[in-house]
Amino acid sequence: MVTIASVAEIASLAGDPARASMLLELMDGRALTSGELARAANVAPQTASGHLAKLAKAGLVTIRAQGRHRYHRLASARIAEMLESLMKVAAESRGASALRTGPRDANLRAARTCYDHIAGRLGVALADSLVERGHVVLDDESATLTNSGAAFFARLGLNAPDETPLTCRPCLDWSERRSHLAGRLGAALCRHCLDQGWVRRSRDSRALSVTPSGMAAFDKLFGVVRGTDSRPWRLKA
Amino acid sequence: MVTIASVAEIASLAGDPARASMLLELMDGRALTSGELARAANVAPQTASGHLAKLAKAGLVTIRAQGRHRYHRLASARIAEMLESLMKVAAESRGASALRTGPRDANLRAARTCYDHIAGRLGVALADSLVERGHVVLDDESATLTNSGAAFFARLGLNAPDETPLTCRPCLDWSERRSHLAGRLGAALCRHCLDQGWVRRSRDSRALSVTPSGMAAFDKLFGVVRGTDSRPWRLKA
DNA sequence: GCGATAGTTCGGCGGCGGCCGTAACGTTCC
DNA sequence: GGAACGTTACGGCCGCCGCCGAACTATCGC
Structure with a gap:
């Protein structure tokens, strides 16, 4: 069965700002290195590494080692769909929009x-x-x-x-x-x-x-x- | 725009076991009182009240006061879909299944x-x-x-x-x-x-x-x- | 009114967890 | 081989947040 604890665990993995940054950065399906993800999340490399290990352990991302790089990507389309639905809720939750520039x-x-x-x-x-x-x-x-x-x-x-x-x-x-x-x-x-x-x-x-x-x-x-x-x-x- | 922080905030709301219990309990679209939700989540009424206030503030649940009861329900079908997709990921994340009885x-x-x-x-x-x-x-x-x-x-x-x-x-x-x-x-x-x-x-x-x-x-x-x-x-x- | 019940607010305790410094390890490139 | 880069491991700090006890408010029934 899907225990409540397991649902909460998945959600809380996505609930940390640093991890959320990384997951959203991966939303396009590319495979990124820890360093790139650390920069995207604005944390030190060691911190990012720890987060990525957790995400991998829970099956949200997969890791492929290649040379001195380790490439991370979302584990499946389902993960992307989940993030998508979180974004949808986030978008309509706050006054939303706040259009952007740049x-x-x-x-x-x-x-x-x-x-x-x-x-x-x-x-x-x-x-x-x-x-x-x-x-x-x-x-x-x-x-x-x-x-x-x-x-x-x-x-x-x-x-x-x-x-x-x-x-x-x-x-x-x-x-x-x-x-x-x-x-x-x-x-x-x-x-x-x-x-x-x-x-x-x-x-x-x-x-x-x-x-x-x-x-x-x-x-x-x-x-x-x-x-x-x-x-x-x-x-x- | 959908900021990373807002996505993380939504996810972390669902990432607490007590709140997750309540949200899943509301998955069927019924309107439940604080007391019922407190029991479902196995926490004291004050704790539940605090959680529900947060959920309401973020727009995940709506509250309708009626007499001395306050009825809570999921704010929209989108919220239910989000929870559904979290459950899907949780289901395939762990070795899954673990069939259940009772x-x-x-x-x-x-x-x-x-x-x-x-x-x-x-x-x-x-x-x-x-x-x-x-x-x-x-x-x-x-x-x-x-x-x-x-x-x-x-x-x-x-x-x-x-x-x-x-x-x-x-x-x-x-x-x-x-x-x-x-x-x-x-x-x-x-x-x-x-x-x-x-x-x-x-x-x-x-x-x-x-x-x-x-x-x-x-x-x-x-x-x-x-x-x-x-x-x-x-x-x- | 008064007690009973439902619910919220407040305050303080306790613990989990994110963060980085330092340091070791592995790989790659020259 | 050695330097550079990147990743992993450990330890300690700090802050946030969930939790409950207690007190306060609101509604219902008599």
Whole structure:
């Protein structure tokens, strides 16, 4: 059974500011070293190391040693979903919003990864495109791929690694407050975009940058083009 | 924005065993008094009062005063979803399972509410029935009502309170480790069962008991009948 | 009114746990 | 081999927070 103690233990692991920083930093699915995470959490390396050991012991993160580095990543998509739902509650708990600024945030808002799929303006614009074309039915709590959508993605040559069906789910995002596409379909689409070189991961953050070939592809396939500073990606009218 | 501190704060609220007990006790959507919650958490009333004040201040629970009682309930379905995802992670974190016994647990496993929908064996059996008849497509991460399903529920006279579409989502449950039906459809179905007197809430727990008229209705409409002790509800072959 | 019950507030105790200094250990690079 | 970097281990400090005893407030029933 799921004991109360075990639930409390998981929650309290995420309940420490330093550990929460690290977990959120890992939310994009990258593998980061202890040093990077220590800097992100603003604590000494030894402290970070201790935290990471606890997180690993509880199964929240996995560690892969490589050379003199140890790479840490979230152990599963479920962990990311849990953090996501904590963020949702945190967002509506306080007076919320308190909109933010700064160039780094602007890049994040434009396009970023959310564990394994694309979020931010770009993620929302892509989802809007799929909805408008009838490929996906989307609302706050459910998302469904239509027949035309299945055909569309098959034409794209985008398949699940194994033969599991490409289901999807909505993901309500903090920056856009709109649902975008997550689940296996969202992950496959994100992977495809990276594989094709349409987007590139930024070096030290969750932000994604769109390459020239990506701009062409997004325009041609999704009707998604560059917009204004406040809406960096939008659906062509 | 969602600050790291606010995420950590929410998580640490759920990270204390006493508060976690109370929150999980409220998972079925009932409104409980401070005293009941104090007993559930095994702490003195003053302690519970302090915890509940914190939970209320953070917006996790709402308090309604009525006479000399103060009724507490989860503030929203989002809070319940957050707790649900914490339970999922807790379940797979430890060696998991550690199956459980006791008559109280047996009742809970048979049928209970999970915030606003039906869970336990009964919930899974109902979901199985809907899937088998092609009314719903269900997997781990997505759930969709089919046309025949929409017609079926319309015949049942089961509608959303307002005219929002009856979408649904899967809910992976700790006792059955199977997906069952949540979301607006799950909530509407649960409400319908209660309204029709097919099930009744137990007095002091999340358990549901099925009435004689409920047995007839579940058999006729869903092909769900009483089974063995270990599988109290099952689909008629 | 008065006692009984439900609930909150206050104060002080006690312990857990996060933090860093120091130091040892392991790996990598030159 | 030795220096540099990164991670791990230990010890002690400090602060936060959960806990309960006791006192205070509010509501109900007679």
